[in-house]
Amino acid sequence: MHATMLSLLPADPLRSDLDLERGEPLTAVVEALLGRGRSTEREKAFALVEAALHDGRAEVRAEGVWAADRACMLSRSAPGRLVRNLRAAAVDEESVVGMSSLLGRLGSVAAPAADVLAPLAGRNPDQDDDHADRALAALVLVAPAQAAPLLAAAIARRPRALDAAAGFRSPKGSAFPYDGELLDAVRDRLAGPEDLRGNEPQYLANLLAGWGAQAVPTLPVLCAALQRLPDQAARAIASVAAGCAPEDRARAVDSLRARAEQGVLPAAKALYDLVGETEPLLHCLEQELRRGGGRLREAARTAGPLGPRGATLAPALREALSRSDDDTTPALDDDTQLAQALWHVTGEADEAVAVLESVFARAERSPWSRWSVARAVRTTALLGPAARSLGARLEAAVGDPASAPAAVAALAVVADPDALxxxxxxxxxxxxxxxxxxxxxxxxxxxxxxxxxxxxxxxxxxxxxxxxxxxxxxxxxxxxxxxxxxxxxxxxxxxxxxxxxxxx
Incomplete structure (x- = not known):
């Protein structure tokens, strides 16, 4: 059967156009073998992929990459087993581009393939080049130190790579390694905020925030960008100025205070994070809460950690609660966040419990509410035994695998221990x-x-x-x-x- 499968390659043209369930025949066979959960079948699956990756025909190698991709997404041992075979299959530009997404997802495990990504990743730094961008995005995730100077040289023209370094695709919980050339490139881009494209402001700010005090040379340009890019610049300033010299910190505080007094919430929050000034933040939060709209949940999320210092926000938090019988996901999630904020700033559980009961009741009417229920369950856990009246709601949530873990953790702290x-x-x-x-x-x-x-x-x-x-x-x-x-x-x-x- 192994020999027969290989003899059919390239197999993709053989499948019926009527078979909408199972494309890429080699990938389907590999997935089926891995799904049996036995080491023998796993080895046979890897052997099929390896044979395809070493084939002399480009279309067969492409099918091997597709199968390798699926194998790595299903099997923990697949990346270590297949990465050197992937490297061997990277024989030209098309093949490197074809496997770049997979190599990026493998991260440092794909380090043996960094040398096949680097030449393409460094090409045409002064031009838009999609293939170079894809290769650089993968290199950023595979070998970030090697990718940093290449990203610095082409930062304005490599949106995928910048995303991989500091955006949606970047590894969660870790900052891109500091690089002096890249710092200079970021500073130059921020100096002309009107030229920034798409999500670039957010990604540039993320880089600087991750570097903290190492990015102090960018403080002047960040402060200047506050006018045009308040959301992005304020958060970066709070991180960068936290560990800088007193005179630099004072200048950053002055810039943030000026914008906060104009009602700019991100600046007020950054000011609070830096020096603990509550008055501008409370003023901005009250405005956002009474205004409602798209930033309501963010305002409630910011208000909660203030605790008793945010007690004056309680009327605005109550006013922001849903006044209708709205069972849409945004309304349910808004009210859950508002209930959590009310609990933190007032210390009174009854009101928060009533709001959460309303959320659970409305969620029963919506088929799309399972994740809203899970979020409401997590908030219930914060209340501890004071939310014991919601025990039946928590027990019901145990029946849905999406909310079961949150409900279990909540019952452990809310319910009577002897009744569990x-x-x-x-x-x-x-x-x-x-x-x-x-x-x-x-x-x-x-x-x-x-x-x-x-x-x-x-x-x-x-x-x-x-x-x-x-x-x-x-x-x-x-x-x-x-x-x-x-x-x-x-x-x-x-x-x-x-x-x-x-x-x-």
Whole structure:
């Protein structure tokens, strides 16, 4: 069968146009073999991919890249096994471009292929060049230090690469490595904000915010950009000025205060983060809350951490609550965030509980509300035993794998401990992870329950999630699936070690 499959390559032209369920025959075979969950079939799947990647025909190698992509998204061992074969298949510009997205998603694991990305990534720095941009975007994720000077040289013409360094595709929770040439390039771009395109202002600000005090030379241009780019510049200023010299910090504070007094919320928040000035922030938040609209949730999210210092915002928070029977996702999420802010600033649970009860009731009428329910459940957990009247709502949420982990964690802190079936709740959390509904939340839920809630069978299931070859995270934003699964596996292995030690 192995030889027959290879003899059919390129196989894609052989499939029926009527088969809408299963494109790319080689990929379908590889996926089916990996889905059996046995090492023998896994090795056969990898052997098929390797043979295709080393074929002399470009169209066969392209099918091999498609199959390798799917294998890496499904199997934890696939990247390490296949990356050198991918490198061998990168024989020309088209093949490098064809595998660039996959190499970028593999990150540092794809370092052996950095040398095939670099020549194309550095091409035509003074011109728009989509292929060079794709290669540089991959190199940014595979070998960021090597990519930094190439990005600096072409920063205005490489939107994909800039996104990979500091935007939607960038790794969560980590900043792009500092580079002096790139800092100069960012400063030059920000000096002419009217020339910035698309999401470029946000990405440039993200770079500087990630570098913190190392980006102090950009403070003057950031302060000047506050007028035109208040959202982006203010956040970067707060991060950069936090660790700079007193005179630089004072200039940054003066710039932020001037904009905050004009009612610019991002500047007021940055001022508060830097020096703790509450009055401008409270004024801006009250304006946003009473205005409503698209920034309502952001205003409520900013108000909550103020705690009692934001008590004067309580009337505006109440006024912003939904006055209709609206069961749309934005209305449900707005009210959940407002309830959380009210709880933090007033310290009174009854009002927040009433709002959350309304959210749960309205969510029952909407088929699109499962994630809104999960968010309302997480807010309920913050209230602790004061939200015990919402116990039935939490128990109902355990029945949906999307909200089950949040509901389990909430019940652990809200409900009467003697009334909990902790073993059943542990099973619900594991079910959610196995279904790829909320794997990260499942780990939080199991931590909240503690080792006593897990039976031997539960530990076996957790072992499969932590140590098995199949990825647990299989859906979501494509560029982050592998990273999220790696992080899930790390946490699951740590939890498994703790629980196993407790059981022994």
């Amino acid at each position: 079936d902790r073993t059943a709740l542990a099973a619900a959390a594991l079910w959610s992870a196995e279904a790829d509904a909320d794997p990260a939340g499942a780990i939080d839920a199991l931590e909240a329950l503690g080792p006593d809630a897990l039976t031997g069978e539960h530990l076996r299931r957790l072992t499969v999630l932590a140590d098995g070859d199949a990825r647990v995270v299989r859906s979501g934003i494509e560029s982050h699936i592998i990273d999220h699964d790696i992080e899930f596996r790390r946490r699951a292995q740590e939890l498994l070690a703790i629980f196993t030690a407790a059981a022994s």
